[in-house]
Amino acid sequence: MLDIKNDKTDTQTFEMTGQCPFGGDSIGGALGTPPALSDWYPDRLKVEQLHHNGPQANPLGDDFDYAAAFNRIDYPVLKQDIKSFLTSTVAWWPSDYGNYGPQMVRMAWHAAGTYRIADGRGGAGEALQRFAPLSSWWDNGNTDKSRRLLWPIKQKYGSALSWGDLMVLTGNCALEIMGFPTYGFGGGRRDAWEADTSTYWGPEVWNPKDVSSFDSMVTRNKRWRGRNGDADYDLENPLAATHQALIYVNPEGPYANGDPMGSARDIRISFSRMAMNDEETVALIAGGHAFGKSHGMVPAKDIGPPPEIAPIEAMGLGWHNPEGTGFGEYTMTNGIEGSWTPDPTKWDNAYLENLFKYEWVQTKSPAGALQWIPADQAAPRTPDAHIPGKTDALMMMTTDIALKVDPAYRAVCEKFLNDFDAFTQAFSKSWYKLTHRDMGPRERYLGPEKRNEDGLLWQDPIPPLDHDTIGVAEIHALKRAILATDISVSDLVFTAFSAAATYRNSDKRGGANGGRLALAPQKDWAVNQRTIPVISALQNIMANFNGKQSAGIRVSLADLIVLGGCAAVEKAAADSGIVALVPFTPGRRDATQESTDIEMFTWLKPVVDGFRNYIDDEFQSMTHNVSPEEMFLDKAQLLALTAPEWVALVGGLRVMGANHDGSSHGTFTERVGVLSNDFFTVLTSMEYEWKKVDEKGMTFSLDDRTTGEPRFKATRNDLVFGSNSQLRAVSEVYAGSDGHTRFVKDFVRVWDKVMMLDRYDIRVSAAS
Secondary structure (H helix, E strand, O other): OOOEEOOOOOOOOOEEOOOOOOOOOOOHHHHOOOOOHHHHOOOOOOHHHHHOOOHHHOOOOOOOOHHHHHHOOOHHHHHHHHHHHHOOOEOOEOOHHHOOHHHHHHHHHHHHOOOOOOOOOOOOOOOHHHOOOHHHOHHHOOHHHHHHHOHHHHHHHHHHOOHHHHHHHHHHHHHHHOOOOOOOOOEOOOOOOOOOOOOOOOOOOOOOOOOOHHHHHHHOOOOEEOOOOOOOOEEOOOOOOOOOOOOOOOOOOHHHOOOHHHHHHHHHHHHHHOOOOHHHHHHHHHHHOOOOEEOEOOOHHHOOOOHHHOOHHHOOOOOOOOOOOOOHHHOEOOOOOEEOOOOOOOOOOHHHHHHHHOOEEEEEOOOOOEEEEEOOOOOOEEEOOOOOOOEEEEOEOHHHHHHHHOHHHHHHHHHHHHOHHHHHHHHHHHHHHHHHOOOOOHHHOEOOOOOOOOOOHHHOOOOOOOOEOOOHHHHHHHHHHHHOOOOOHHHHHHHHHHHHOOOEOOOOEOOOOEOHHHOOOHHHOHHHHHHHHHHHHHHHHHHHHHHHOOOOEOOOHHHHHHHHHHHHHHHHHHHOOOOOOOOOOOOOOEOOOOOOOHHHHHOOOOOEEHHHOEEOHHHHHOOOOOOHHHHHHHHHHHOOOOHHHHHHHHHHHHHOOOOOOOOOOOOOOOOOOOOOOHHHHHHOOOOEEEEEOOOOOOEEEEEEOOOOOEEEEEEHHHHHHHHOHHHHHHHHHHHOOOHHHHHHHHHHHHHHHHHOOOOHHHHHHHHO
16 A cells, blocks of 8 residues: 655656555645644544444444345336436436436446455445545546436435445446346445545545646656556556546546557556456447547536535535536536447447547547547548537547557457457456446345356355255364364464455455465465464364265365364363353355466455564565554454454454464463453553664564563554554453453454354345
8 A cells, every 4th residue: 555656747757655545534724624633643543444434324224124125126117217217318417319328337337446456445335426535536527417317216216225236227227228238237235324534545635626636636646656668667556546536547648648558558557456357458448438428528627616515505516517508518527528439329349340440640629638539531420419410520538549559458359349249248247347346245146137157256256055064063073173183272263363354344355255265375375374284184174074974064164264263262261261152153165276366366465464463574675654553454444343343353362372473472461372351451551661672663572660671572563552542442441350351252252253254145144
């Protein structure tokens, strides 16, 4: 999560520096608002981000069963309602070509297109396009009109249809009415209820009051390393968009320079960060640009502010256009004007045919944006979207020409040119991936059009359960067998947590289910090397157990890894004097290496994992200002933890010796492997003082104030629970004389939560 800072006006000169991955949560007094806490203390750890979008913000309440409500919808009627609307027109925002389809495809695409593989954030899943900052990004111009046009349908179906599902389904319906066969649709997106203030969208500062500042902001892009075309040219992690306030890339080329080859490089980096390969990238661009038009009739400087800061009487609609009617033939969106094909509401191959048949020359739109038109005056024209009898020249963007000049993209285009059926299938499957990539396991999908086949590797498929799961008797027997080995409590806890800790609540990927801790790439990660002998021993137990069963009962390695951790926690609690039964729910299945996309799973590899006191060597060698504890907070958020859960989980992992390398950093106890509250009593004690061991302040020594004798060692990922005021307040609860029993109970509860984060098969079964 590094910030690439450009502190010069020369857009080709870059300097590496650092930035907190949670930047941009406040514009402070710059717009005349009172300074926020983060303005006064910019380096403060923002623990409150763990409680974002909490139950207090949800008007439906925690007990609302969205799956049940969605399944009661008459789905064919819903689709017909949407399709009937798409071919209508509304006076306050008339449709292009008498068809809202292209406009709604763009809305759905931009909602889903914010997804990024690095941290799983973004996507259409929570309908965050409704809230700042996404709602007011320049690239989302007039998507506010699209959602407002859909309000009568949303109002009709109420809470049974989320905005996230409605937007994506409308995109599908739009494609269908224009003759395109969609691959399927899975409902199940749960809406957020407040703005996302924690996701890091980039280091650039942009004044949204001044729409024209978008141009200068683009030229001051700070997220790139190297020059376009250099070997080290790359985009700051975890970002995927090439510019602030864009979904993918600048349609006019890098820094609006009109360079198609440079644009191709940007496209490849951006789309790969959004989990798309070259064929999927071409399919999406060529397929999406088969429909509709781009709008650029009015200069950006004349357009009003975005929705988030529009006048109150605008009622949430932004980008007021003062020219003419402000819509229709006067519409302004991204500044480029025109259509790609002669029939913008029909699925055909005209986009690729025109791209390759004609030579294209640069020109400028009425708004002043760079675009391309055919050099051949005899090239077909497209009917005007609003003025009867008027025709307009075809248009291509620099990003379109990029597909023609880049050799790899050109090869894919030529394949699609020669095989329209292959193009249709590729776009259909790529669109399905685009709009569902952030939803996680197929068990979360709802509705009659969801796809259940195993061939979609990006869904991280896990085979269906084909055997009886272990019951109470077998669970007890397996616990005894595990504890009878020479595997320590520390190793069992570490291994179970390592399997579960890959989970990301952002896109619901990872977790213990599937047993992928034993497969590449996870088994080869440095942070997981301690698990190798444990997995080997558990595999032996599994083979012995399954070999003796004749009644169809089997135990998976995934279940056995979690069960081993649960047994170890129970023993650790008993050794501390407290009897605790740790919940265990069987039914996990083991994936295969063939069903595991190594490249995509590599993105789950931790750079910093404070839970296991791990910091990657690459992170330590980089020059930046992102602290390990900020990355630790990011990981806690991806595990969907509250602040008290975060504190309890770490305190338990530390005293049970769950550091990745078996070190004593942060253990703060002489009884490693016992579930005591020693971590908290030592952390809050004033009998000792902490001293830096290294110049950077990454490791520390706890010395006796009286004798100077060193007692314990720690990292920043340990001391943050005593230095941060909010985390210390929780730590003090567990350090109190009455805190031990509460701590064990809370640790068991959060342990079970983490082990079950990926069990959507259980949640769906319970809901149905």
